[in-house]
Amino acid sequence: MKPLFVRWTMAVLGLVAAAPLACGQGMKAPKDDPAYLKKAALTIDQHVANWYRKQKLPVPATTDDATYLRRVFLVTIGRIPTGEEARDFLDISDPNKRQELVNYLLNSPGYGSHLTNWTFDLLRLTDQRIGGGGASMAPYRDWVRRAVDSNMPWDEFVRRLLASNGDGWDPQTASVGYYTRDRGMPLDNIANSMRIFLASRMECAQCHDNHASPDEKPERKDFYELAAFTNGQGELNQKLMQPLWSELTRQDERRGPEYSVAQVMWDRVYGMSLAGGGSGRIALPQDYQAEYHNGKPGDLVGGRTPFGKIVLMSDRRDENNGREKLADWVVSKTGPQFPSNIANRMWKRVMGKAVYEPVDTYVEAEKSNYPELMGYLQQLMVDLQFDMKAYQRVLLYTRTFQFATNPDTSIVPGGDDFHGRKIERLSSEQIWDSLITLSGGNPDLKPRRTLDDRIYVGGKPVLVGKKNMIQVSKEVLALQKESDVRAYFQKLLQDVKSDGGGGGESMMMSGIHTYNKDAQVRASELPSPAPGDHFLYLFGQSNREVVDASSREPNVGQVLSLMNGFVQRQLVNNPKAALYKTLEGATSNDEKIRRLYLAILSRPPTDQEMGWMLDEVKSSPERGYRNIVSALVMSSEFLFLQ
Template identity: 65%
Template sequence: MKPRTFGFLACWLVVLPSAHAAEKPSPANDPAFIAKASRSIDANVASWYRKEKLPVPAVTDDATFLRRAFLVAIGRIPTAEEARFFLEIDEANKRVQLIDYLVQSPGYSSHMSNWVFDLLRVTDDKPGFNGSFEPYRHWVRTAMESNMRWDEFSHSLLSANGDGWDPKTAAVGYYTRDRGMPLDNLANSMRVFLGSRMECAQCHDDPFGETERHDFYELAAFTEGQGGMRQNLMRGLWDEINDGEKRRSVDYEVAQVMWDRVYGLSLGGSGEGKIKLPEDYQYRDGEPGQLIGAKTPFGKGVRISEKNDKGGGRKELADWVTTKTGEQFASVAANRMWKRVMGRGVYEPVDEYKPTKELHHPELMNTLISLMVELNYDLQAFQKVLLNTKTFQFVPNPEPSKVVTGDDFHGRQLSRLSAEQLWDSLITLAAGDPDKKPRRGLDDRIYLNRKPVLVGKKNMVQVSKEVLALESEAAVRSYFDKLLEEVKKDGGGGGGDSMMGMAKIQRYDSKSHVRASELPSPAPRNHLLYLFGQSDRIVVEGASRDPNVGQVLSLMNGYVQEQLVNNSGAHLYKSLEGAGSDEEKIRRLYITILNRPPSGEEMGWMLEEVKNSGQNGFRNIVSALVMSSEFLFLQ
């Protein structure tokens, strides 16, 4: 960025470390490459206009671009300072500079984390399980922060095995999150990474597709055998303690730490590569209970014999998904990113892959696939290219797409903010730039009955490593006895060291004014995020943007009134400091909330309100603007 224009923004800029910094420099760091790639995409879109004889949309104004770029790239509106600076400078290249600033800011990884949490159904915990997916959640968040390549990220999840608390292997949470439901996990994997909907084939041949039940079980053989590492060594001890009155004892709580939070988060083996057909199997290509080997249903064929005893199935599956499925893996990734930036996929639904040759715009999809591969699946760089296109800058289009199965590119269609975008924008108004606050850290404390113990003395990372190294039932019992003794000596509550331990951990609750990515996942049912449709993380991409009465009441009588309208300390009111007239105050409120100056007609209305209501008129203006459709929608 040029110091004379975005100098004050540059001083805030945090350049995120690259997960593959040792590799050759990415073309994403070359402005000439970005510009050329963006022009190539625009050329494909322009050819579509010529083919369909459609007029080319105009480029949107600075104010609309500013708000759109912030919400799409980092998931929040700009602060008053950011908005005023961008709108007031006269710099021909300021849009390019703004995009550079956004994609390298901490807000980018926060917004990406929300997307991945929703896609992978990442939760802090789940009903019926007394452990915590804290290390897995932290692994995913860190991967987004370090901009891990999508192929590397996907491969790490699909091939994972080992200790759930070890930062190097915490990706096993992808499987342990679905423990007991391996077939559902596999169906989700195919949907997420390859856009292949195979869930129906768990029970029967898919009448609407090409997948047969036998195909699905051959694929499931790659991931068969998902148990905790050496968990059988604790089975006897657990059965003794997990009984009747003992469940109310400290012994049970300590045993639960080992059973659920260590063994329950670990993943043993590496994928059997073979599986038995279910007892209700009803087709001629196999017998009920028959042992079959692993086999891929499309792409480059990968097989493992049912006689194989070496395992390795999960790595074979990961290799196949990321490198042996032709254009499919790259196409699905590129289309998902196109939808994130442009608002609608080149083909829809984005989780149902369509071969490029069958699309309305094959040339564009070929360009996007080639770009994804050339950028080595760097999603940050890929989105940077899209953000720099003229296509991204087209004026909003209130009309629905003319292409039923995808995007006709005729201007961005209006859409309500996601729950996360709305929350992150509201806290920006209430408390200023949320990206300056520390990120939620890994809470690796040992909990008994929801209270931390042995704080400053021992943590879950240590306990997990020690427990999973035990090689006999006797060793497990001995370790349990020692851990129980330590806890009892500690008093079961962390003692005097508890505050010291907590100071090292940045933990936020549902009321904290921090980004949605730092809050409990999913949000509690009384939280604004839940009311506005945040996914419950039960199904893939389960978020909703449907309106309901509860949303209106929540804004009218809840957060907006308490934290913005009636809160004189809200950050948005700081934008009024130094304003010399009512007109200037109104202009600043508009820029702070809607990120644009008011029209002449709007200024007249608002001056009349201030004249009639005095200083309360400014609060009424805040209420009206935040409650407006313009604030709640992305143009």
């Protein structure tokens, strides 16, 4: 096998050679031009340097290779490097190796895996719809994952979410899961949309005028005028099945196969579809207060955007393109707010702290602590055509990203002083992905979770290899009469009753990969969110009920888990763990200890540490190395990002 450095270089050369041309005359678009990206990184560093001069702060030192290696791996692909990756990088003396490592990581499978975790958290994406019967979010999950892996531009991603309608199982329209995930809660959905995509907090205006913020005072009517754009959400043609469903949901019918088959159609087909395009008008709620003097309970109000370029819809008739108009407004008619929001969120993801905090409360560039820098970042996002990977590449190229760790808190309220990266605890996903790297080797070599489109009846797959949910959904949603729905149901019921089973074997043959909560695969492949007894939940993974619900706060349960749970069982006391395989070929205790440090902490031990560890091995030959592994994995250095 070629040395890792050679593989990195080949990957970079392949990326450059494959970059598409634009602008005619053989010129590359900025997002595809390596020279442009390097210049953009330099411009960011110049803005930061100018701020240092104004604040009379010295320029921080650049961090050492070992700290940088661990940092860039965890930030870019969400796991620590393997022992081999660490050794290869630290042994290279090429001055361009940091940039080449960035390119290698951004084009590795781990990049999509790690960004998927971030996206799932932001969208509150779950495998099953909360309180939604048998409805599944699997097609929506798969759509988001494919969008991340293909590096779909952020503006297109948001537009396709907000303007979506149609079949929830169709791979092209499965983005409707953004709305069906919140079925029955359209007001919460629009409030979350504003917070996620525009950093605008309007949720309080659902119930009362907001006079808490001096810069943004949405009134209650503003909120309902905005909600009008997405009003009128429903299921495609579900009324055709309503009589049959009513018959089968009588108490004495719910345990039979008829009910289970009908549930496939009612919940997993109709229940996952989205009809219409947004009526554009909505009735004010019954508790709307007369003292507002701008409407009364039950009044119909048309869609109206609260800021940016004003977009209006009629209050006299229902239309069918409200969601499309909303999407267009969010992406292209809110001025710098849309690019500023995602530029700031990505800055926080890479640099550790946002340019302005909190990230879900928009601050105009000229009112931020760093007007020139924030103005440049939001324009850079536009110039890069909302290419998330290109934008992160620029940030990772900067010297600002490479500054040494600063353990002190920021001197700037509501922002960062950029004076070295602040220490932060790893997310639950980063800890998990790093642990399974130590126990099983590079987790990105394992098969990815794929869409499970099998038909489930009574919790078991049926008709495997004969028909799947994508086909059933397309056929059911095409039915136009109640009698056709009944006939289809009877045919599906008969097919299920006569099916011979064999779902597990057929799944393997069809290439479907699914994982249960006990699988040692990356967090992005596991059930979402993790159940309450899982390592990920214990270490703070979001329950996906509200935006930004993850936690990095320590607790006693985490300590007990590290001492007695997964770490001890699958890593410390597991002689087959990949970590111990790195010791093969080492001829001395010194070399074995060095390899353990490189695999766990991505650095060699200091002379003092080497002395301590040699004493441990000599005093306890049988348990010495296991004790070293246990101590290093439970150390603050392993659990924190510098």
